[in-house]
Amino acid sequence: MSATETTVAPVGVWRSSLRLWRTRIGLALVLLLVLIAIVGPWVASFTPSEFAGTPNTRHVPGTWLGTDYLGQDVVSRFLHGGRSILWMASVSTFLGFVCGAAIGLVAAYNRGRLDDVLMRGMDILLAFPQLLLALVALTTIGPESWLIITIVAFTTMPRIARITRGAAVPVVERDFIGAAEALGESRFRIITKELLPNVTGPLLVEANLRLTYSIATIAGLGFLGFATEVNAADWGQMVQENRTALTVAPWGTLLPALAIALLTVGTGLIADGVSRTVAGVDRGRPDA
Amino acid sequence: MNAENIALEIRGLRIDVAESGADIVDEVDLTIRRGEVLGLVGESGSGKTTIGLAVLGHARRGVAIRHGAVRIGDRDLSGLDAKELRAARGKLVSYVPQDPGTALNPALRIGKQILEVLETHGFGADQAEREARVVEVLSEVMLPGVPEFLRRYPHQLSGGQQQRVGLAMAFACRPAVIVLDEPTTGLDVSTQTHVLATIRDLAARHGVAALYVTHDLAVVATLADQVAVMYAGRVVEQGATADIFANPAHPYTRYLVAAAPEMDGDRQMVGLVGRAPSPGKRPVGCSFALRCELATEECVAEFPAVTDVGTDRPHQVRCVHAFGVPDRTAQRIATTSSVVRNSDVALSIRHVDAGYSGSKVVHDVSFDIQRGECVALVGESGSGKSTLSRSIGGLHREWTGEIVLDGTPLEKSSRNRPVDQRLSIQYVFQNPYSSLHPRRPVAESIARPLAIAGVDAREAAVEVDRMLERVSLSSAYGSRYPDQLSGGERQRVAIARALVSKPHMLICDEVTSALDVLVQAAIIELLVDLQRDLGLAMLFVTHNLPLVRSIAQRVAVMSDGKIVELGETAQTLRDPQEEYTKRLLADTPVIPTFDAR
DSSP states (O other): OOOOOOOOOHHHHHHHHTTSHHHHHHHHHHHHHHHHHHHHHHHOSSOTTOBOSSTTOSOOTTOSSOBOTTSBBHHHHHHHTHHHHHHHHHHHHHHHHHHHHHHHHHHHHHOHHHHHHHHHHHHHHHHSOHHHHHHHHHHHHOOOHHHHHHHHHHHHHHHHHHHHHHHHHHHHTSHHHHHHHHTTOOHHHIIIIIIGGGTHHHHHHHHHHHHHHHHHHHHHHHHTTOOSSTTOOOHHHHHHHHGGGTTTSTHHHHHHHHHHHHHHHHHHHHHHHHHHHHHTTTSOOTTO | OOGGGEEEEEEEEEEEETTTOOEEEEEEEEEEETTOEEEEEOOTTSSHHHHHHHTTTOOOTTEEEEEEEEEETTEEGGGOOHHHHHHHBTTTEEEEOSOHHHHSOTTSOHHHHHHHHHHHTTOSSSHHHHHHHHHHHHHHTTOOOOHHHHTOOGGGSOHHHHHHHHHHHHHTTOOSEEEEESTTTTSOHHHHHHHHHHHHHHHHHHTOEEEEEESOHHHHHHHOSEEEEEETTEEEEEEEHHHHHHSOOSHHHHHHHHHSOOSSSOBOOOOOOSOOOOTTOOOSSOTTGGGOTTOOHHHHHSOOOOEEOOSSSOEEEOOTTTTOOOGGGGOBOOOGGGSOOOSOEEEEEEEEEEEETTEEEEEEEEEEEETTOEEEEEOOTTSSHHHHHHHHTTSOOOEEEEEEETTEEOOSSGGGSOHHHHHHEEEEOSOTTTSSOTTSOHHHHHHHHHHHHTOOHHHHHHHHHHHHHHTTOOGGGGGOOGGGSOHHHHHHHHHHHHHTTOOSEEEEESTTTTSOHHHHHHHHHHHHHHHHHHTOEEEEEESOHHHHHHHOSEEEEEETTEEEEEEEHHHHHHSOOSHHHHHHHHHSOOOOOOOOO
């Protein structure tokens, strides 16, 4: 009878999503891999490009899981290789997120012509396949970290913008926005203080999902050979370098592949947990 | 009572929250005879819809029918399994929901949709007979049964037509019992009048027993033969409509009647603060005792038993102080002429046209609002009243003409108006569930206008507390979030926010239409108080004509974007000059005078 609307405070979304096992497992996986990436280089027994023994050998004294195609220690390279992918994925997702959210909010709040211009622009960006765009740019300009970050951020942005706009449009229709306008609050304040806090739920879900895709994309680019430096320790690149020796010395490929898989599964699980909480599926509300 | 005539009988019904076992409704006994309409009245959360659904053998998810019997004719629904229930629904008992717009399948043509009901229940011998029945049932609800109408989709019908189709579907298989859940909420008064007449006529003509669930006393008074009043999950009073309204036995019923606006006469609309205890938090004694002026120790000890206080026909009540009259419910209205009116114009609207990208919805409107005066702007949906009030508030920009506040013409958009102008016109919105920032403690929302005015935070906090007290909330409410408040409390917060900057002009846009009657009356009382004490000029926008009697000194009736009549409230309601106003008055359901027996 009454038009009661359920809203969850952002803190509430996090906290209640942590009641779900899927979120906890996801968070544990992500934390584990982040920890490996951060602490790894200090505990590694070799430097990443140090010669440890016969190449592509399963059992080499002093190494745990053997050597790679250049005779470098697989575990040491694995421990060094997480940093680049993690920071590149995080930074690019963050950039794409901030730009996309800003565009989505501005479009939703202003509607009319500006909305059309912004969102059609985003649609045009969406029309380019992410990987193709990356390949074109990387082959023309060269494999630079800033370029990879820019491309991934650039392709993340329109997706975030769409989600944000979609979530924000119904909020704009609500009267408290009108109340703020009647008081003459500035556009900036209305967008950041009135609108943004009420779309954080879906944004949080999308951000996690986009992070998952960014990790996969950046790892994929590494695998395709767009390494930012030759012979750098990087999970994506390691898979590519060692895949020919998969049968002889499997760990060179398996270990980084496993790490990338667990990382994406982890962020994916978090996204799922948060989205379930936002949708109210598993919020455990007695009156739902 | 002739046993053969009984169409629906509910005995000892108890419905629980499945998980906690808290009672949503309990000890409900209702009887409806063939051709009769029983009005089931109560506030939101009183359990009236739950009972309506139980008559269909249905319980919402998480809700369980614990015990009791629902008998239709000689069949007991509680003994049926899911398949038998499905067969019974539509054929034995049918349902008309609140919102026809969402109840009809938007992808199916009207004719097909009604035909489907008949096919499902195997009505008639063959397809031709069923198709004939579709035409017949449409004519029964006064819709054309012509092929081009049957081929329409729900969105091609008006709200009133959609609800008639809903009625046609419910009556299609000639059920014994029909449950109507607030079927006229959201319809304009004239449409409502016609739909109600159709319901009464169909029920009487085909001997259908109708359970009419609503919160609107005036509708019940004009439609129902019997009335049952619900409070916190129990039926506290039931009897013949005339008895209930002429001589309410339960204090709660008295409050409900006192809260209903009156078109003429001098009865003051009286509200009641507080809310009914929710399931699981209900006391052992009378659940109304906490809010009742007449409550004694006896009331708190145990729930009063059902007693029959009727003289020649049943009139049952659950109260130890039956027929007691709470003092507050007997208040008389302060004569409106006693309000001091000076000729000081607060707001002047001159030749205002307004519209949306080309199409005009407000045509050349001009009137003044004096300082300390409340003008009610009354009209049906689509009359342009909201567009006009939003234009004044600076929320709607597409208007021409002149709106002058305290001698200064206003800019179109609030953003272009200087700070002091923005703060001196304040707006209270219709829906308190959407007008407050959901993730901000209410004190912060109330403090915003002060921050814009440049008041420092400490002073503002004191002012916010004072304002919360002024709207009859305590300062403890400041730290709460809107979803922790009831609808009435939220609307009080919205009023506090509007008044904190000491405006000269307050615009109230349908501020009570989302609220229950008692809450509505309490908000009106508050607004009347505030307006008098603060000397506010007020524009009170509403579709509810009787409501203006209690609050406004003058009333402006709006139709198709024009002011058709503007005059003193009492005068206009008693003796309207314009045809449109007369029709509006005639269509507005009010509680008729029943002679006390």
